[in-house]
Each structure stands twice: as structure tokens, then as C-alpha cells.
Amino acid sequence: xxxxxxxxxxxxxxxxxxxxxxxxxxxxxxxxxxxxxxxxxxxxxxxxxxxxxxxxxxxxxxxxxxxxxxxxxxxxxxxxxxxxxxxxxxxxxxxxxxxxxxxxxxxxxxxxxxxxxxxxxxxxxxxxxxxxxxxxxxxxxxxxxxxxxxxxxxxxxxxxxxxxxxxxxxxxxxxxxxxxxxxxxxxxxxxxxxxxxxxxxxxxxxxxxxxxxxxxxxxxxxxxxxxxxxxxxxxxxxxxxxxxxxxxxxxxxxxxxxxxxxxxxxxxxxxxxxxxxxxxxxxxxxx
Amino acid sequence: xxxxxxxxxxxxxxxxxxxxxxxxxxxxxxxxxxxxxxxxxxxxxxxxxxxxxxxxxxxxxxxxxxxxxxxxxxxxxxxxxxxxxxxxxxxxxxxxxxxxxxxxxxxxxxxxxxxxxxxxxxxxxxxxxxxxxxxxxxxxxxxxxxxxxxxxxxxxxxxxx
Ligand SMILES: Cc1cc2nc3c(=O)[nH]c(=O)nc-3n(C[C@H](O)[C@H](O)[C@H](O)COP(=O)(O)OP(=O)(O)OC[C@H]3O[C@@H](n4cnc5c(N)ncnc54)[C@H](O)[C@@H]3O)c2cc1C
Ligand code: FES
Ligand code: FES
Numbered sequence: 001x002x003x004x005x006x007x008x009x010x011x012x013x014x015x016x017x018x019x020x021x022x023x024x025x026x027x028x029x030x031x032x033x034x035x036x037x038x039x040x041x042x043x044x045x046x047x048x049x050x051x052x053x054x055x056x057x058x059x060x061x062x063x064x065x066x067x068x069x070x071x072x073x074x075x076x077x078x079x080x081x082x083x084x085x086x087x088x089x090x091x092x093x094x095x096x097x098x099x100x101x102x103x104x105x106x107x108x109x110x111x112x113x114x115x116x117x118x119x120x121x122x123x124x125x126x127x128x129x130x131x132x133x134x135x136x137x138x139x140x141x142x143x144x145x146x147x148x149x150x151x152x153x154x155x156x157x158x159x160x161x162x163x164x165x166x167x168x169x170x171x172x173x174x175x176x177x178x179x180x181x182x183x184x185x186x187x188x189x190x191x192x193x194x195x196x197x198x199x200x201x202x203x204x205x206x207x208x209x210x211x212x213x214x215x216x217x218x219x220x221x222x223x224x225x226x227x228x229x230x231x232x233x234x235x236x237x238x239x240x241x242x243x244x245x246x247x248x249x250x251x252x253x254x255x256x257x258x259x260x261x262x263x264x265x266x267x268x269x270x271x272x273x274x275x276x277x278x279x280x281x282x283x284x285x286x287x
Numbered sequence: 288x289x290x291x292x293x294x295x296x297x298x299x300x301x302x303x304x305x306x307x308x309x310x311x312x313x314x315x316x317x318x319x320x321x322x323x324x325x326x327x328x329x330x331x332x333x334x335x336x337x338x339x340x341x342x343x344x345x346x347x348x349x350x351x352x353x354x355x356x357x358x359x360x361x362x363x364x365x366x367x368x369x370x371x372x373x374x375x376x377x378x379x380x381x382x383x384x385x386x387x388x389x390x391x392x393x394x395x396x397x398x399x400x401x402x403x404x405x406x407x408x409x410x411x412x413x414x415x416x417x418x419x420x421x422x423x424x425x426x427x428x429x430x431x432x433x434x435x436x437x438x439x440x441x442x443x444x445x446x447x448x
Binding site: 050101108190 | 310315331345347350351399402406
């Protein structure tokens with residue numbers, strides 16, 4: 001039997017109340033609880049105070065901004081997957097959500113919970129890294145925001161201070177029409193990815209105006225394949241050019257051996273998934 | 288609140304009020320406090336799916352929720368589906384297709400099917416398998432479960448067209 005240790009339960013109704021509730025030596029936020037409660041059931045985590053943010057409904061909104069879309073922290077994976085605004089501007093989100101866990105877990109798990117849990121194989125950190133998202137953070141000193149490279153520090157480690165909470169993530173719209181695609185290999189449907197790849201391609205005048213490739217499962221955090229992106233930008237927008245650049249995708253990657261896959265296997269998946277994602281993204285960009 | 292918390296909720300249409308310790312899992316509340324032992328507990332970390340319930344119209348893992356989080360909720364458990372004499376159509380389909388053997392996983396499958404029949408198109412058997420991927424069965428080999436769900440989907444879509 002695995003049960004959580006005792007804790008004090010606090011359920012703020014507003015952001016201000018949440019910030020106050022977090023002013024405690026050993027407080028922990030619970031959002032969907034789909035990563036935290038397993039850890040509490042195993043007693044890997046034993047917070048003294050649990051701050052349940054599920055009643056702060058203002059955190060559930062997805063809205064248009066001048067320059068992009070703002071996804072509220074408490075947006076559930078299942079709601080992100082069927083949101084019309086996201087489907088219109090970032091169809092890659094629904095594609096990626098199909099790989100996140102299972103139906104019941106997607107009904108509860110949240111965007112910010114996934115970002116703050118910071119599993120290097122998780123889909124949301126990869127999406128936000130790919131899409132140049134900005135993570136919005138609220139603390140007792142007010143609001144700040146962080147880029148993915150500042151926010152994700154190591155596996156399960158982020159830049160969030162103990163008394164801060166993530167309120168949402170802002171995704172800037174691409175500078176022009178684009179194509180996006182997501183690919184993943186996992187051991188079984190719904191398992192964390194062994195390797196995942198997300199691509200975004202913009203084509204202008206038959207050349208690559210912008211190419212982005214994000215990778216998960218091959219480093220301490222989600223990463224961008226900057227060498228490949230740089231080499232392709234300005235090239236003719238052809239599948240052959242993408243193919244030729246694929247060896248650059250594994251530059252600087254340091255995957256680990258673990259229970260699920262060897263480092264070599266992970267590395268060998270990168271060009272395969274990168275190729276599929278980039279070619280589909282190119283196809284969509286030029287449709 | 289450090290001590291017990293008062294929660295009010297409805298389970299299978301019946302209202303309940305209880306005082307619960309914050310650390311009590313929703314699954315243990317349903318089983319040990321309300322005596323609704325149809326909701327099973329397997330892994331207690333979200334992997335096996337046998338603890339699946341419906342909460343406010345969507346499926347949820349009751350081992351990954353706290354009883355205090357059920358405050359104000361409408362919960363449906365397998366006991367709310369049907370009785371031996373008057374089975375729910377989902378239960379009948381499982382019966383007809385031999386979609387269970389030992390039955391340990393069955394409550395979770397039934398509650399998951401309640402959700403996916405409402406929320407997903409399930410056009411192909413591959414989509415059905417994907418939607419059921421969060422529920423583990425050690426007995427049936429899944430084939431009969433997929434057949435039962437296929438029948439239910441065909442009935443649903445036939446009725447709609
Ligand atoms: C069987 C199973 C399979 C899974 N498979 C996948 C998968 O394939 N891919 C995947 O990405 N995920 C997977 N998950 C995890 C799931 O996506 C979780 O929903 C997610 O990782 C955490 O989100 P949550 O809202 O449940 O967060 P919680 O579990 O509530 O919290 C996680 C952490 O984030 C902190 N936190 C939460 N919200 C905030 C906030 N707003 N501000 C600051 N800190 C916050 C919490 O304190 C905690 O430390 C799986 C989970 C299970 C149980
Ligand atoms: S007991 Fe809840 S998923 Fe296994
Ligand atoms: S019928 Fe025995 S585990 Fe599914």
C-alpha cells in the first residue's frame with residue numbers, strides 16, 4: 001500500500017490567495033496531480049502544505065494576444081487537444097497531445113504541471129521549446145517571464161522559486177504561414193517518449209525562411225537542433241536539403257542510458273524522427 | 288486546514304457529506320468510507336487504470352486524486368452503471384463479447400468506455416486500442432474488449448445517422 005504522508009491542505013480561490021498560501025517553508029502546488037500524486041503515494045515527496053490551485057478558474061483560459069496565444073496554466077491536456085484557437089494556429093499541439101499519457105490522465109493533467117515537472121521526454125516542454133514560448137511566472141514580487149532555455153535547468157529541475165507559480169505560457173505566432181509536425185517513439189501508447197521530435201518550417205520564395213527542430217528524450221532538457229536550423233535557413237526548400245542536414249541533428253546531444261532505452265538507441269532515433277517531422281512540416285508549409 | 292475537511296458530493300446520484308483527512312485518496316474514500324468497492328485499486332500511481340471513475344462527466348484516476356478534491360463533484364462509479372438484473376448497455380456488451388475473465392480490470396475499463404463513447408470518434412480498432420491504452424488487463428488479451436467497444440461504437444453511430 002502506498003499512501004501520501006500527512007499534509008496541510010489549502011485551496012485558494014484567487015491568484016493572490018495562492019501566492020499567500022505559498023509563503024511557507026515547505027509548500028507544494030498541486031495542479032492535475034498526475035505527476036505529483038504518484039510521487040506522494042511513493043513518499044518520494046512529502047510536502048507539509050499542499051496548495052490546490054484547481055479552483056482558480058482564471059488559469060484555465062486560452063486566449064488570443066496581439067502577438068500570439070496565451071495558454072493558461074490549468075489548461076488540461078485534453079482541452080488543449082480540442083481547443084479551436086490552438087488548432088488554428090498551432091495544430092502541432094493536438095498532434096502532440098495524442099502522445100501524452102492516456103484519456104483519464106489527459107483529462108486532469110495540466111500544461112503548467114507538465115512544464116514544472118520538467119521531464120526531459122515530456123511533450124509540453126518540447127512544444128514550448130520548439131515554439132519559442134514564454135513561461136509566465138507569478139511570485140510575491142510580481143510577474144516575470146522566462147524563456148525555455150532559462151526555465152528548464154535539468155531533468156525535473158526548473159527555475160521556479162519555492163514561492164512562485166506558473167500562470168501560463170505565451171506562444172508567439174510564427175512570422176508567416178508555416179508547417180508543423182510532431183513525431184514520437186514510445187514503448188507503448190501513452191508511455192513517455194523514448195525520443196520525440198517537433199518541426200516547424202516556413203518557406204518564402206522557394207527557400208527556407210525558417211526551420212526549427214525540437215527534440216525530447218535526448219538531453220537533460222528539451223533542446224533545439226540549432227546547427228541544423230542554421231544550416232538550412234536560406235537553402236532551397238527541398239526534401240533533399242533536409243535529408244542532407246540530418247547528421248547535424250545529433251550534434252551536441254548527450255542522451256543517457258536508462259531503463260527504457262540505451263543512449264545509442266536514442267541517438268539512432270533522432271535522424272529518423274527528425275526526417276519524418278521535417279518532411280511533413282515542409283509538405284504542410286508548401287500545401 | 289490541518290485536520291479533517293468537510294466535503295459534499297454526489298456519488299451515483301446520491302448526495303454524501305463526509306469529513307476526510309486531506310491525504311486520503313479518492314479511491315480509498317469511495318472504497319473504505321462509502322463501501323463502494325467496485326472501484327478497484329491496483330498500482331496507486333496511475334498506470335493500471337482499474338481505479339478509473341467518472342468525475343463531472345469525464346474519466347479520472349481515483350488513485351491520483353484526493354478525497355478533498357471530490358468536494359462539490361458529481362462522481363459516477365461502476366456501481367452506478369447497472370445491476371446484475373438490469374445491466375448497463377456497456378456491461379451487456381462486455382458480457383456478450385466475453386470481454387472479461389477475472390474481472391479485476393473491468394470496472395476501470397467500463398468507466399473508461401463511458402468516457403470515450405462520449406468524447407472520441409473511435410473510427411478504427413486502432414483508435415479504440417489507443418483510447419483503451421490506459422487500462423491494463425492481464426487476462427483477456429484485449430481482443431474481446433475491443434470487440435465489445437466496437438459493437439458499442441457501431442450502435443452509437445448507427446443511432447446517430
Ligand atoms: C501513467 C502516466 C503516464 C504519463 N505519460 C506522460 C507522457 O507520455 N507525456 C507527458 O508529458 N506526461 C505524461 N504523464 C504526466 C502527465 O502529463 C502530468 O499531467 C504532468 O506531467 C503534470 O501535470 P499535472 O498538472 O498533473 O501536475 P502535478 O502533478 O499537479 O504537478 C507536477 C509538478 O509541478 C508543480 N506545479 C504544478 N502546477 C504548477 C504551477 N502552475 N506553478 C508551479 N508549479 C506547479 C507541482 O508542484 C509538482 O511539482 C503521465 C502520467 C502518468 C500517471
Ligand atoms: S490504481 Fe489507479 S491507475 Fe492503478
Ligand atoms: S479480466 Fe483479469 S485483468 Fe482483465
